[in-house]
Amino acid sequence: MYNVAILGASGYTGAELVRLIATHPQITITALSADRKAGQTMASVFPHLRHLDLPVLQKIEELDLSAVDLVFCALPHATSQAVISKLPRSVKVVDLSADFRLRDADEYVKWYGGSHEAPELQREAVYGLTEFYREEIRDARLVAGTGCNAATGQYALRPLIAAGVIDLDQIIIDLKTGVSGAGRSLKENLLHAELSEGSHAYAVGGTHRHLGEFDQEFSAIAGRPVQVQFTPHLLPANRGILATVYVQGDVGEIYDALSDAYEDEPFVHVLPEGEHPSTRHVRGSNFVHIGVVRDRIEGRAIVIAALDNLTKGSSGQALQNANLMLNIEETTGLMLAPVFP
Amino acid sequence: MYNVAILGASGYTGAELVRLIATHPQITITALSADRKAGQTMASVFPHLRHLDLPVLQKIEELDLSAVDLVFCALPHATSQAVISKLPRSVKVVDLSADFRLRDADEYVKWYGGSHEAPELQREAVYGLTEFYREEIRDARLVAGTGCNAATGQYALRPLIAAGVIDLDQIIIDLKTGVSGAGRSLKENLLHAELSEGSHAYAVGGTHRHLGEFDQEFSAIAGRPVQVQFTPHLLPANRGILATVYVQGDVGEIYDALSDAYEDEPFVHVLPEGEHPSTRHVRGSNFVHIGVVRDRIEGRAIVIAALDNLTKGSSGQALQNANLMLNIEETTGLMLAPVFP
């Protein structure tokens, strides 16, 4: 049995970690932190977890981490780095923030503003896209969870770039995401009355921070700079990301590159050729569904990937990585079937 | 390991059974039936279940039930009775339809129209509200799953009637239910465009069939005829039932009757006095949350119960009963935390 702590347990990714670990047979939650809600129970902050016997929320500095094997850090961007740099080196860390996703210090400044407070950890951190960094993650002390949009786009594109089957200068990711990806923050545009019954794009034109991850990862695979177009849209739904990816190349080669890449993966399923996925069929689960469809225009294809932003896009991915780091069978606690309808 | 079959697997309660059994360590699904969709895979009917290795859908008469320990019958009302009466007596049955909920043949005719085709089974069947029929269910061959609305109202009211702490002639159940309770049937009023962004009552004035269950059960507990008022409403949501129950009696006695009744129950939680539940905090789970609030008018209280109609209201209840019938620990496979948000 391993002991874990969750820092920032009053947000949605923290709650999702608790939900998943609730039925995990080898992991126990022994400490939970929440800054403004310190002193409260999880049942009062998240009544859906009231059946669980959980530690009371505490401030980070009050936590006893002496018997903790691994810390999940679900703190806001930019606060993670300071907290993690103060943790004892003996504890493993899975960070769900953006703080350690970019390996290059300049890129971090470019996308996130201020300079990084823990550049040495930035270099040490392993990028947490499990299927592509599995061995490094197994040996890592610090794993950086990916952006949820960044994960979805990469599941569709990494094998295609690696196999050299698409035009690297004509890639468009048109992405639709549920609202829980924006967290539990009080913003006018996240109110039900503002958001339901409609849709709009945001961060249009190449300004979304997850582009930093696309640039870093796709360029590394290709061995040359790759820039994609990326337009996220907000859906009137809580969970789910659908990435519609437009690529140019031979559709047969594209399909084969994807099926080969994910053939033995427990969580990533390539649908039969011509079929394509729906976010509602992965809801609440750690699965990714990917479809490939031939366009009527010769030499063009549409690749569509769907996952649940809170599960495979963040907390499920984090638990999958923690399993590897703790030498637990990778799928443990993560085979929950999607919840439909 | 026990083998089960699911009849009527192409509906929502069938799919929910598969979802729950997917991570159940002691039950295997060895046969699935669906009439019009016979020959198809579950993955094509319910793509969210594509990661599972499941038998192909067959017509009931084609199923091999020889090695099956228990059959879940998720067929439409009125078709269940004929099918179940033909099953070998050696196989245990959990029926999710309305066919065996009412013990009295005349009551069945009154609420469901035609006469019953298997009246002897009707008498044999045990009413499946686990917490109140646990011992009978353990020994039963045939268990009749309750109506989902009927279950919700009973969780709020049975302990109060049993304890004699409320006025039996002044009970009102104002209930709100998500749309999945109506099943996957093609009806104009279940279309998204008809149903989203609004609410309305249905079966107003005491015509909803679940009243047959309320009448039967409440009268039996009270030892005299009890009739409640019951108005269901449709919510623009997929899962969840909220029953707002108006009762007259001493609020302290009411609260005590409920907390005493559910003190040791793993799935039924009575909230601290004055708190009340939300459907979203039980979504996708087998839990029931119950709250009691004192009204400003002396001698009146509001009891509110919430559960997920597809889980605790039908398929979760069915699995809980199957566990008992198969001598498996009752909570096995059912401790999944609710999915929020």
Add this chain to the structure above:
Amino acid sequence: MYNVAILGASGYTGAELVRLIATHPQITITALSADRKAGQTMASVFPHLRHLDLPVLQKIEELDLSAVDLVFCALPHATSQAVISKLPRSVKVVDLSADFRLRDADEYVKWYGGSHEAPELQREAVYGLTEFYREEIRDARLVAGTGCNAATGQYALRPLIAAGVIDLDQIIIDLKTGVSGAGRSLKENLLHAELSEGSHAYAVGGTHRHLGEFDQEFSAIAGRPVQVQFTPHLLPANRGILATVYVQGDVGEIYDALSDAYEDEPFVHVLPEGEHPSTRHVRGSNFVHIGVVRDRIEGRAIVIAALDNLTKGSSGQALQNANLMLNIEETTGLMLAPVFP
């Protein structure tokens, strides 16, 4: 042509007033205020109004009200009273806040906390439920818009209390409301992720402030104290209130009392006996639909009323009252058909 100003135009009721007045042939908006958003255009605060030629938002103290015939005051509760008491007596006022709904100073303190800053105006204000205060409103200088829930319950109950056809001690209003009634305020429980796909009650047990209006109005009609039970619930929808009202009395007398009362009303429609309404069929309109259904228990009936909280429940009502006060035909600008689906 009449000139009007709207104070507090950056909230939902302010925007709804602009929407309705946009096609009103005899009213022009000549001034708009918003405190924190002063200096912005309405198009930036409410992009759906960008086709209109509207004054820029200003602070109240900067407005030129000299040529204004009537002011709509859509400010938050408790701030309205100070602002209105400083307006010149020559300008007519329709207040959409709660500040002038209760005529009794003690009742105001009981339901709203602090003491009232303009008690003389409190006495002067006419209660804005148009169908029942039409003549007083015509001559009023200050009209107090009703609570949206309070309006819905009163449409169902006032004629029944006035006709003496129901038991005054057994009235229950179980109400479901869309989320826009809570306004555009930043509260965690109003986020899409918290609110969609579920339902819960709030202000349970007789604590909702609109009970002050029910008490005042129902007691005045009955000529003796009347207290109702009232439980509001939040729907995952933006607009619409459905009040399910449980009464005891003869259903024929109840139906007649309602049809007689509303026979000549342009906006209040009593459905054929046995039918009942849906919020989606009044969405975006100034109409009220009322249905009466006989319960299976002798001597009991269910009366269900539906309206749009932002239209008939507040801004539509306000414009209807303004029409009367400005001697414009009452229905002008308000005959827009509901928007369905």
Add this chain to the structure above:
Amino acid sequence: MYNVAILGASGYTGAELVRLIATHPQITITALSADRKAGQTMASVFPHLRHLDLPVLQKIEELDLSAVDLVFCALPHATSQAVISKLPRSVKVVDLSADFRLRDADEYVKWYGGSHEAPELQREAVYGLTEFYREEIRDARLVAGTGCNAATGQYALRPLIAAGVIDLDQIIIDLKTGVSGAGRSLKENLLHAELSEGSHAYAVGGTHRHLGEFDQEFSAIAGRPVQVQFTPHLLPANRGILATVYVQGDVGEIYDALSDAYEDEPFVHVLPEGEHPSTRHVRGSNFVHIGVVRDRIEGRAIVIAALDNLTKGSSGQALQNANLMLNIEETTGLMLAPVFP
């Protein structure tokens, strides 16, 4: 005063026509048809229209069209052509089906299957995208309403193709549409439980019939064959289309082409450069909002257009065209502000 008939009044576009005409000062509805629902009132088929005094639904062959000036034909695709070819030549017709959108008989067969029953009318019909066919529509006897998706994409692209400012071989339309565009038909995938809380693409790869319109119109403007990529997605919302259009060209020229084209248009608004629209800000209205954003990749831009599929995308467009054909001021009855929230 002009008299109109609506054929196929029991569908959503029929109901939307009634909603809009309800407050139109110069048009009266004198006949309504519905096949299966003949004999019923509109109030029973669409309770939101119960306040209107409307003719009873009849079968088409029973209608008296002698005094009718114009017929709106909202019948299903393929049934329109037979009906319209039998109407007297003296009556003007606005058809909302797909039957007369394609001028070329072979293209019709390619996209819609069977051969056309009224090829001579096909040649006569004027394509109903008002802003681009205004003069022809004014003089037309038969106007073919456009596809709702086809309209949205054309608003974004026509001026760019006409101005020659984009690469004609690199155009992608990623479109998101609300569910009412699919009509009131009983299909499993349109059920609330199937559709809410998620999103998926459909007709992927260039198979959607509205591509026939894109091909016809864009090729005609360009004077050479133009093929675009087009992927529609279903949103869990009732109304609204958002077309995210990826183009290659100079963003300044693109912006200028759009603002010039729509400068004097009453319903089409080009937002300030860098801003982009939301479907919820045009809901229930006849307005189109268009935004242009520069991509981080030099020489690429994203053009986003939003409209309400039932209003500007079909019934509002139809009324706008009818106004022109009847020599009524074009915007009459269509200046209703969008309904938000």
